[in-house]
Amino acid sequence: MNQGLVLALDIGGTNARGEVLDARLGAPLVRADLPTPERDGEATIATIASLCRLLLAGLSDVDRSRVCAVGLAVPGIIEGPTGVVRLASNLGWADEPVAARLSALLGLDVVLHHDVTAAGVAEHRLGAGAGASDLLAVFIGTGMAALVVAGGEVVSGGLHQAGEIGHIPVQQGGRPCPCGQTGCLEMYASARAIGRAYGALTGDPDATSLDVVTALGSDPRADSVWAEAMDWLAHGLLGPITLLSPARVVLGGGLSASGAVLVDALRSRLDVLSHVAAVPEIVTASLGQRAGVLGSGLATFDAIERRQLV
Structure with missing residues (x-):
């Protein structure tokens, strides 16, 4: 089993939620959330970066060194392989290279997922x-x-x-x-x-x-x-x-x-x-508000195995 940790994020139109998860997808090591700016693309990027830093700050030095990627679930029309959000009107993004921008800010690989795909995968596999x-x-x-x-x-x-x-x-x-x-x-x-x-x-x-x-x-x-x-x-x-x-x-x-x-x-x-x-x-659905975060974590660990990010 992968021994790394993932910052699993679910960015909704109202709230941005995040958890630090291991591959067992049990209770999170750290959990945090922030309000999502309305239709302000730059502010949304800054909010996601702040959420990641909050999650990292809650970890010990040892666990922080185990974080291998960020799983980012967002609404809209996305291109997962390229990390580009083609349109997320509620977040203020159009043709935005979100994964690349956040990776540069955080120094971590960022794997982009559609939020509903992530939540649906979690409900299909776990819920x-x-x-x-x-x-x-x-x-x-x-x-x-x-x-x-x-x-x-x-x-x-x-x-x-x-x-x-x-x-x-x-x-x-x-x-x-x-x-x-x-x-x-x-x-x-x-x-x-x-x-x-x-x-x-x-x-x-x-x-x-x-x-x-x-x-x-x-x-x-x-x-x-x-x-x-x-x-x-x-x-x-x-x-x-x-x-x-x-x-x-x-x-x-x-x-x-x-x-x-x-x-x-x-x-x-x-x-x-x-x-x-x-x-x-x-x-x-049975997983409640955790569905998107759990699905983001699932899909990101799948990507780590598939793409050998670490």
């Missing part, structure tokens, strides 16, 4: 997707994306962009998305979109999807926002389910904390909408 060889793991938070597993293998696509389910257009000429398109699914069914829709009705600019779930059954405005979002989510997922016929759908990300409220609402709508595809088993 709610274990045992399913054909799987769709959908993560719903600030944005939306998915991991596709077919025949036990992760599907990255010939152009390495498989899984961008949040940017499937579901309404022609619909709401503008930061990606530059209009009518993207995540503008209607992401946790952020749900919170904003409720805020528009209540006058609360800080409203969240959790506020909506909490108010279900007691506030007709919350009921309306939730029902509309679930309709859009079912509509958006029906295409991939029909095309791929997964045995299981794992729902992760912040919205999955609503548990059975989310699962039952989605299943009931898919049962009504689907006249061709069999509706698969639908479950919520």
Whole structure:
């Protein structure tokens, strides 16, 4: 077993999380997190570097010498082999050589991963997707994306962009998305979109999807926002389910904390909408907020073995 350590990072639209992990992927040696700057690419680079330094500062001199790489899971359209983020609108990056820049700042190899691919791999190997060889793991938070597993293998696509389910257009000429398109699914069914829709009705600019779930059954405005979002989510997922016929759908990300409220609402709508595809088993992710970090660690240790980084 690899005796080195990895700084495993998961950079979300709201929070940047990090852990120092060994190859057993048990309890972290050190854990830290920082708020993610909103759409400021330079500030995001600085935040990630600061997070790595926080993690390193928590290690003994001996353990610090064992750190062999940084695993960096980020949202957006990425090129893992080159370490370039082609587009991460929520982080303020476009055609940014993120891995190379951070490697120069930290003096460590940086291995770039898609955040949802990382979290999905963790759920597939360690969590709610274990045992399913054909799987769709959908993560719903600030944005939306998915991991596709077919025949036990992760599907990255010939152009390495498989899984961008949040940017499937579901309404022609619909709401503008930061990606530059209009009518993207995540503008209607992401946790952020749900919170904003409720805020528009209540006058609360800080409203969240959790506020909506909490108010279900007691506030007709919350009921309306939730029902509309679930309709859009079912509509958006029906295409991939029909095309791929997964045995299981794992729902992760912040919205999955609503548990059975989310699962039952989605299943009931898919049962009504689907006249061709069999509706698969639908479950919520089991690894919680650690999924992205664990997946980043898994994928980075895989890369170390494959590329012999150390």
